[in-house]
Amino acid sequence: MSNGAPIDSLVLETKTHETSTNEPNTSTSHPSREYDSRFSQTNGFNMKNSRRGQVSVAVDPVALITTECITVTSAMRKHARWAHSSVSAILGGSSTPMSPSFQSRPTTPRDDNVGKRVTRPGTSNGFVDMADEGGLANRWGLRGKKGKSMQDNPLMAGFGRLRRELTGCKDIHQFDTPSLLHPFLQVIQASATSAPITSLALVAITKFFSYNLISPESPRLSIAMQSLSAAITHCRFEASDSAADEIVLLRILKLMEGMLSGPGGDLLSDESVCEMMETGLSMCCQSRLSELLRRSAEMSMAKMCQVIFERLKHLEIEAGDEMDALDEKTKEDMDTVKMDPSANKNDAVKSSLAAPPSETRPSTSFEKTRGALAGTSSLDLGLAPASEASDDTPVKPYSLPSIRELFRVLVDLLDPHDRQHADTMRVMALRIIDVALEVAGPSIAKHPSLANLAEDRLCRYLFQLVRSDNMAILNESLIVTGTLLATCRGVLKLQQELFLSYLVACLHPRVEIPREPGIDPSLYVGIPQTPKLVKPPPSQASSGRSTPVPVKDRQKLGMEGGSRKPDAREAMVESVGALARIPSFMVELHVNYDCATDRSDLCEDMVGLLSRNAIPDSATWSTTSVPPLCLDALLGYIQFIAERLDDEPKYTGYPGVEHLREQKRRKKIIIQGASKFNENPKDGLAYLSAHGIIEDSKDAKSVAKFLRGTARINKKQFGEYISKKGNEPVLEALMREFRFNGKRIDEALRELLESFRLPGESALIERIITVFSQQYFEEAKPEGVANGDAIFVLTYAVIMLNTDQHNPNVLDKNRMKYENFARNLGGVNNEADFDEKYLRDIYESIRSNEIILPDEHENKHAFDYAWRELLLKTESAGELVLCDTNIFDADMFAATWKPVVATLSYVFMSASDDAVFSRVIAGFDQVARIAGRYGLTQAVDRVVYCLSYITSLATGSPSNLALNTEVQVGENSVMVSELAVKFGRDFKAQLATVVLFRIVAGSETVMNNSWKQIVQIWLNLFVNSLIPPFFAPNRLEISPIPLQNPSQIVDRGQKQAEAGIFSAFTSYISSYAADDPPEPSDEELESTLCTVDCVNACSMGDVFANVVNMPVESLKPLVKALLDQLPDDPTSIVISVKSETDSPISPNVQKAPMGPPYDPSHVYLLEFCTVLALRDSETITALGADVAEALMNVMRNASSYHNIMVSRTVFYLLHLLHASYEHSFIRVPVVLHTVSAFKKDLLEKSSSLVLRGLTECFKEPGPLRNEIMTSPDFWVILRNLAGTSESAKTVFEILEGVAVGSPPTVMADNYEPAVKLLNDFASAGSVGATVEQKKDKRPKRGQPKKAPEKQPEVDAAVARGVKAISMIYSLTTRIPVLMDQSHLESKDAWAAYWSPIFRALTTQCTNPCREVRHQAFSSLQRTLLSPELTSGEHEEWTAIFGEVLFPLIQRLLKPEVYSSDPIGMSETRVQAATLLCRIFLHYLVLLSKWDGMLDLWLKILDIMDRLMNSGQGDSLEEAVPESLKNILLVMSSSGYLVPPSQDPEHEKLWVETWKRIDRFLPDLKKDLDLEAPKEAEKPLVPLSPSATEAKPEDVVASVS
Secondary structure: OOOOOOOOOOEOOOOOOOOOOOOOOHHHHOOHHHOHHHHHHHHOOOOOOOOOOOOOOOOOHHHHHHHHHHHHHHHHHOOHHHOOOOOHHHHOOOOOOOOHHHOOOOOOOOOOOOOOOOOOOOOOOOOOOHHHHHHHHHHOOOOOOOOOOOOOOHHHHHHHHHHHHHOOOOOHHHOOHHHHHHHHHHHHHOOOOEHHHHHHHHHHHHHHHHOOOOOOOOOOHHHHHHHHHHHHHOOEEEOOOHHHHHHHHHHHHHHHHHHHHOOOHHHOEHHHHHHHHHHHHHHHHOOOOOHHHHHHHHHHHHHHHHHHHHHHHHHHHHHOOOHHHHHHHOOOOOOOOOOOOOHHHOOHHHHHHOOOOOOOOOEEEHHHHHHHHHOOOOOOOOOOOHHHHHOOOOOOEOOHHHHHHHHHHHHHOOOOOOOOOOHHHHHHHHHHHHHHHHHHHHHHHHOHHHHHHHHHHHHHHHHHHOOOOOHHHHHHHHHHHHHHHHHHHHHOHHHHHHHHHHHHHHHOOOOOOOOOOOOOHHHHOOOOOOOHHHOOOHHHOOOOOOOOOOHHHHHHOOOOOOOOOHHHHHHHHHHHHHHHOOOOHHHHHHHHHHOOOOOOOHHHHHHHHHHHHHOHHHHHOOOOOHHHHHHHHHHHHHHHHHHOOOOOOOOOOOOOHHHHHHHHHHHHHHHHHHHHHHHOHHHHHHHHHHOOOOOOOOOHHHHHHHHHHOOOOOHHHHHHHHHOOOOHHHHHHHHHHOOOOOOOHHHHHHHHHOOOOOOOOHHHHHHHHHHHHHHHHHHHOOOOOOOHHHHHHHHHHHHHHHHHHHOOOOOHHHOOOHHHHHHHOOOOOOOOOOOHHHHHHHHHHHHHOOOOOOOOOOOHHHHHHHHHHHHHHHHHHOOOOOOOOOOOHHHHHHHHHHHHHHHHHHHHHHOOOHHHHHHHHHHHHHHHHHHHHOOOHHHHHHHHHHHHHHHOOOOOOOOOOOOOEEEEEOOEEEEEOHHHHHHHHOHHHHHHHHHHHHHHOOOOOOOOOOHHHHHHHHHHHHHOOOOOOOOOOOOOOOOOOOEOOOOEEEEOOOOOOOOOHHHHHHHHHHHHHOOOOOOOOHHHHHHHHHHHHHHHHOOHHHHHHHHOOOOHHHHHHHHHHHHHOOOOOOOOOOOOOEOOOOOOOOOOOOOOOOOOOOOHHHHHHHHHHHHHHOOOHHHHHHHHHHHHHHHHHHHHOHHHOOHHHHHHHHHHHHHHHHHOOOOOOOOHHHHHHHHHOOOHHHHHHOHHHHHHHHHHHHOOOOHHHHHHHOOHHHHHHHHHHHOOHHHHHHHHHHHHHHHHOOOOOOOOOOHHHHHHHHHHHHHHHHHHHHHHHHHHOOOOOOOOOOOOOOOHHHHHHHHHHHHHHHHHHHHHHHHHHHHHHHOOOHHHHHHHHHHHHHHHHHHHOOOOOHHHHHHHHHHHHHHHOOHHHOOOOOOHHHHHHHHHHHHHHHHHOOHHHHHHOHHHHHHHHHHHHHHHHHHHHHOHHHHHOOOOHHHHHHHHHHHHHHHHOOOOOHHHHHHHHHHHHHHHHHHHHOOOOOOOOOOHHHHHHHHHHHHHHHHHOOOHHHHHOOOOOOOOOOOOOOOOHHHHHOOHHHHHHHHO
């Protein structure tokens, strides 16, 4: 039988052994309730002190305890070893009285007569040590021969004593707790008990706690908890079958779990906690245990770690605000507890197999189990009462020491180089550590004792484990690393950089994004092909890039990336995603790394990584889960920024935004400068100096400071540069940058040589060593060293020693010994030796710790060096800034939006799942909101560009409009077009369109280049009748832009509801026969309606409303985009015009296209620009010039454009001219001349809008009105348009405003063209002659008189003619003023102002239209009699006869004039003759003073002669003599025509007059008898001057 000797390893012997025939197999004979049923009770074991968690017991507590005692003792008696024991344990008495000294139980307060005993060293629990169980058995006679008296075994006696003490107990909560547990704990620790018996004892204790028989108020609970902990961690029992054994272990696990989480858990000491955790770890690590038990142990360990590390937070609360108080308080106790899972460096499994055999049967010992972990032996506890050892010194509850020790043990289990630990143990440790970090990660970071473990060993082991190909190790390592960074990243700045750099290096694919059909490569421009940190410049291909975590350093640390299996990649992506789900994580990367000059651009690289791996092709080298995982993380990143948009900015405690921007700017320069330096140091320094990084490239101190302060310089290039001849000042300045004071030479040399790589040439090395020796000797002044030469030699010796000791090619036996080292240096210290201790310290330092030169090794030493260097840098790097603010979001998003937008676009194009669409749409929306809020124009432009491409509406190629068909149903109609049908079938395009305009609405002020795509979409929708020209009110009063005339119009409302294939077939055949395109199918109509609904859902009206009210600076890009769409070469697609009066053209009647083509989109562009430019004075100033230039460009090439475009362009330009007259970008003469140069047909077709535009310009008085009115081109335009019926009315209205408007605008410059135009209108009235002459024709007898047909155009023309005559006459009132203003000579002035009037009136006196002719005659008479005609001292008025009246009568005598109105023209001749006479008589007095009087009179007589002989008929033959008589009588009575006998001076007039008259009126002289003497001879008295002012009617009356 085993004597229970301690074994220094975990022992769990499960071999089956032969048992004696009289020892029943208790594992099979004991009722099952002792195992399964009772075990099941412990599954719900919960000792938490909460009301809901407490379980009340329905039976008497004392009876329950008694029952448990009997249960255990009964089971023991069934065992052969206790079969002959007394029944005292059952009866509650003792067979043999025992002295107290032999009673094995704890001392209670009642045991006053019991002396104190001293336990052996190492005893902590005060219970009987059963190691010498054989001796006790002999003492108590258990091995006596049959028939001899047998004493009770102490295990049995303990239960009897407990029963006796329970007699009379009224309140179990007042019963001494150690005494209650004592007999059960003895059974647990006894190696002679079997597994079922031990299990029963464990069940009983578990029940006591579960039923609250032991509560926080129980006496001496603390001592009881320590005893219980010691007992279960030293549990020993005989092994039977493995199932029973593992049940015991499982019960122990649950009991430990309950103890820690229960009310007494806080009373446990550091030692107890460590022992319990060792026990749990032993079960987790023991490979011989079943998988179920090991997993159960792991779960229990996780639970216990939760409790233990949760206590850390409560300890912090108790410590209060003084965070260091807890560390100071437990500083002395930190080394009092020790857990060593690898004691004696024996593997747990091997130790088990190496256990010494027992005498007869094996035993399972948890004392041995714990010993395996703690490296201790089982304890001889003796028989001392439990209270003796602990009553005097109160138990200190566990605190930081045990927590730190537990954490250390768990971390050490991860060491990948420790072969004692299998991967399964590491997986277990990782899971438990993850729990600890989840519970108390931030608290771990607060305490140096724990934080140091996390920063150094934990990170070091984790970063090596993530390289493992074991997926279990990799998964758990990534999870723990993620949790560690999520909770402790504040103190892990460089470690986090290293880990993330590794993930980026592993996960970022080095392949180009595959091109998929239908996805333009421009959509994913911005997704990086390689991350920044692994992209070495060409100049450093051999040495690696000097990044903050350089490629070489990452290689030394094993973090260089490389190919990983797909599952490994997925696990890494999940790790990245978990970190990215921390709202502030990416911001912290940006602030702490991207904006730090010596750190890598982690934020950009992480976003690039997620973007690249969100592309579906990444599944080909990973798994199908990777793309959605990365997309989710990427969208989460955007969502976090969007959620922070409306947060109140927090600035306190954070670095300044401008400071970070400056750092980022400097970083960019330094990277570029370092790259140049690595290629050519001189160029690099010059670049850095030019950009202000180095004050002066010739200043050695500045250069040295920069070289030592940056990690981006290549170490090899660094060494070569400072050692180069000519750079001695830099080398000396560099040495002064080091602090050698107080450092031994090997320490100083180590610091120096780790900064750069020594060059290969000995001369260069010597130069460096020389300067170093001088500087070191001057600064450090080492004791016992004579001079700098001694330092020089010693330095060389140290370098050689370092090479000798650590050269892998040198055998250990051949390496230099200290004696050799010292001998080589003999006498070099100024002919003396160095101090022996000094040299020995140097030797030992170099031998044990290699000076690792940069880029020297690729082994574990290099790893250790790189890791140590990283830890040293952590101090200078500082803690990571945690960012709970949105002040950095703008800069971060500005640096990372490109890959985000590109990925969203690519995924949107390639996705087919609704969930993906939904997320991507939300992402686009959030990106646009963020960019809009922070004014990131490029980001908004990119989003708009990508979505526009996806919509398929932004194509620049024109749509095919030939088959557009208008479908009408009732009052509604829809245009079915190729674009509408195609778009209606593309759900993705519709979705993108809605998203696009939802983004555009509200972002208009931020957009710039992307207006090009929006404009193109609007154009395509507009030309296909899907949107109106403008949603907002149009500031131009002009009809809508005409669109395409549909190829056919289908009225579905008139059709009967036909269905079936026959009707469809016949419809198709009939259309084909008529050469018509087939009617749209129902499916095409449905697609078109989908398009219409989609366009309506876009709420473009909101966009237009925002656009027209945008600031001017925001309008400029839009106007530029509109103008850029106009073609440089005026060619376009031929599109017919759709107007309100046009009827649909039958397609089978082909009309040849006339003139240039028409594209309504171009008109749309021009009108849109004009509307925007005309908004207010500010827009006119900013946009007017560009818009005007575009309009003028169309005008200059008018012959190449359709008349609709030209006419509307003129209208737009004139409106713009009116609004911008004060500016110089539009000149009136240029505009008017351009219009006047239009071809006649073009001008006529454009007349309406041209005239409306002109009217707009001069409707108000002002300089513009005057400049237009005086422009010759203006009158050319009016004259050219006056002849068309469509524009005549408008032209006349304009002319009327000029001629008779107020204020008058007839000036010297426009007088003649105005008169000419009025004359043209009067001439146009001649069309009335036809109507008049028709009225003259009488109907034949018997025919009814027809009512005259109404001809409004003719009547209007006649009315305009009559009115034009009146306006011409009205101008005579302005002539004197104009003549005065003209400063012309009288002759020229009369010709300039009176002649045009007379020419016009005389012309109209022969107008075939009587109404116009009569008005002209009347106006001519009044003009000729006008006082203004003879005002002034000029005689030019006399030309009225030769230039006005004579030509008029001569024209009237022409046959063609007469034939134009035979009836009316005869009367006009009479009127003309009469008018001639009247005018002559009216001005007779003035003419009498004129030298040309005689000639004029003779010409009048010749005219009369012609009139008499014209053959006209009676009217002239009667009128001429009468008029002539009147003139002769007046002249005679006035004394001008008298016989020579009366006045010899007038003889010639008398003779010539009658000479001419006698020719055509020979009897007239006789009839008048002017030669007869007068009755009363009166002297010839000249008429007074007042006669010249006589009114015409007076003169006419006198003449008559």
